[in-house]
Amino acid sequence: MAGDGCETARAAGGAAAMPAVRRHEPGWSVAVAVLAAAALAPLVAVVVLAFGPSDGVWSHLVSTVLPRAIAETAWLMAGIGIVTGVVGVGAAWAVTMYRFPGRRVLDWALLLPLAVPTYIAAFAAVELLDFAGPVQSGLRAVLGVTSKRDYWFPEVRTLGGAVFVMGTVLYPYVYLSARATFLMQSAAALDVARTLGAGPWRLFFRVALPLARPAIAVGISLALMESLNDIGAVQYLGVRTLTVSVYDTWLNRNSLAGAAQISVAMLAAMFALVAVERAARRRQRFHAGSRAAVVVPRPLPRGRGLAVAAFCALPVVAGFVLPALVLARSALRRLDQASDPALALAGFHSISLAIVAAVSTVAAGAAVAYAVRLKPGRWPRVGAAIASIGYAVPGTVLAVGILMPLSSLDAALARTLRDLFGLAAGLMLAGSGAGLVYAYCVRFLAVPIGNVETGLGRLSPHLDMAARTLGRSAAGTLRDVLLPLLRPSIATAGLIVFVETMKELPATVLLRPFNFETLATTVFNAASRERFEDGALAALAIVAVGLVPVIVLARASAGGRNLARRQASAEIRDALQHRPA
Structure with missing residues (x-):
């Protein structure tokens, strides 16, 4: 039936325009x-x-809760923006422009962290990296120590831990947008830049990146929206964001009005991100390049190829493979x-x-x-x-x-x-x-x-x-x-x-x-x-x-x-x- 419809559409498209039949x-x-x-x-x-009528909790929130919540939300979003931007754009550029070991697999494997919600990634990270987890337990066995004071290990339940954990599952938003844009860029423009003496780094920063900037902004905006929405991961990792403050004010302080007041601040931040995303989408359509000459990936020397493969594989391992293994291990128990x-x-x-x-x-x-x-x-x-x-x-x-x-x-x-x-x-x-x-x-x-x-x-x-x-x-x-x-x-x-x-x-x-x-x-x-x-x-x-x-x-x-x-x-x-x- 779909095929018949397509034929009808083609026939209709080739015919003279039919008068519109308008009924109210x-x-x-x-x-x-x-x-x-x-x-x-x-x-x-x-x-x-x-x-509306206030229950008097707002002054308390302003003096004790909001300063920390706003600061930690801002730092979290800044960190996630950097992590998703670097990983997503870097992986998209590498997979599009170069041939290296494992490229065909990594092309689609880089999407796998999309399947892992941020809160499950956080739970799995703590299960894996906490003091009683297998990583630190194995490290203590190797070092022959028993107390946490005898060695140093980064704490996952921190703001930095939240940035890393959430960034490794949110970067595919940027990867999708950047990869699509790099594929659309004309190979002729890149070849002209090479002819004029541009090396790989200059080609990326001076030619490809400015053209892809709107698409990258779209991807980062989506990742930041997802991070602002999250409650499970940030609460479990000990980060007091605005979202956690809404939850805590409503349920623990029993103040729906106070939760609504914090929510208004969140809406302002969210709609600012939406404005950036919409503007970037308009610019993305404007900057879309011709595909008359498509980009052909260039082979990398073995050493560089292995390094690039490792760079692309690390976020897949951190954002999907390790959480999946932790889940499978825990589920078997x-x-x-x-x-x-x-x-x-x-x-x-x-x-x-x-x-x-x-x-x-x-x-x-x-x-x-x-x-x-x-x-x-x-x-x-x-x-x-x-x-x-x-x-x-x-x-x-x-x-x-x-x-x-x-x-x-x-x-x-x-x-x-x-x-x-x-x-x-x-x-x-x-x-x-x-x-x-x-x-x-x-x-x-x-x-x-x-x-x-x-x-x-x-x-x-x-x-x-x-x-x-x-x-x-x-x-x-x-x-x-x-x-x-x-x-x-x-x-x-x-x-x-x-x-x-x-x-x-x-x-x-x-x-x-x-x-x-x-x-x-x-x-x-x-x-x-x-x-x-x-x-x-x-x-x-x-x-x-x-x-x-x-x-x-x-x-x-x-x-x-x-x-x-x-x-x-x-x-x-x-x-x-x-x-x-």
Whole structure:
């Protein structure tokens, strides 16, 4: 059917332009407005809470909590920006420009850390490198010492440890963007620079790097958004970021207003990153080079080749291989938990929530993208942009904002049921999985909107015109004509939303119903009790699920000569770059 659709598109494209058949169907615009309002409501609620009646905790936060939180957040983000930039750009340049031992494997292996959530990487790093871990235990055995005072070993539960651990799993954002840009750069420009006497370093810093700077800025911005959203890794590694302060102020100080006030500061930082990312994306499109002459990798001498291979392999080992080995070792020690009903129930909760969130989010995203196609103009695009805003909002901030509108709806529903039927109702929304699904939909809606818009952009508008001329409604045209052709885009978006929902921790921890566990909260709870092994099976399951889109992307990239694989690679790459922070 897809093939027939492509033939139709080609035939329509070659024919004279058909007159547009316009029918007034305001339902699509209303849908965009409703979804935009749903995405904006949590942010409005955060601002209202922050500037509303205060419980007096703000002065205490300003004098004792915020100075350290702001400083540590800034240092963490600066460090992660440097680590992801150096590793991501360096690896992308090496794999693109040079031939060295293991290059073909490292080309796709450098993506593997994307499958490891930051909080699982942190738990695994402590399990591996802490005083009782295998590394220090082996070191003490070799040195013949027993006390920590007898030798020096870097402490992983520090700000520097957090920068290293999180940087090794977030650099693929920069690697993806930089690699795509280096591949697009014209070989002719590089050859001219070489002819003028530019050596390898000058070629990189004076020619390639300035052209790739917008793409690198996009990748680093995404990595920084992810680091600002994190709560599990930074809390476990002892870093008091703004996100941890929101969590602590809400749950431990019992001050939702104080949490909202900190959240406003986080939103300001996040939207500054979004502005940088959007500006960089516009410049990235402008600077895209011609591919008339593609870059041909040059062989390196054996010594340099081995050094470059080691540089590219180290982040793969640190960001994926070692965490996976730690998880496997810990899981083998807890194989008896494989039949634990509590673990099975947590897995069922995770999968159920992920399926509902993926279906709901993809349906909403497809509706928004199609509404923009039906009525291309300023206001539909503004509505789509507002609906996509959740990808930039940290999960903790989203949870603070969602609680207020859901509680108001719960109160209204309770009054209605009491007045009409005499029934006493509790928290039907805020105390159920509905709040979680709402949070996931708001947070991940940008993924299907971006993917479906990209897919629709490849389809000729003549398809819509022909269907409408034959009497189909807009909904019928979408259902019967466009959706079959959009299956790759929809499947990619659904896969990414499913995986991200399985991995999501901050919003899940704060909004889950009482005694409701998922795989992510199971890992978090086990690590909080200093019993990481108890959550190893759940962590291994999360990483295994996270590997699915990475493997698809790696296979597609490896099969670059095949058109379908190249298109699949572009779909997955775009979806990962639309990932929420």
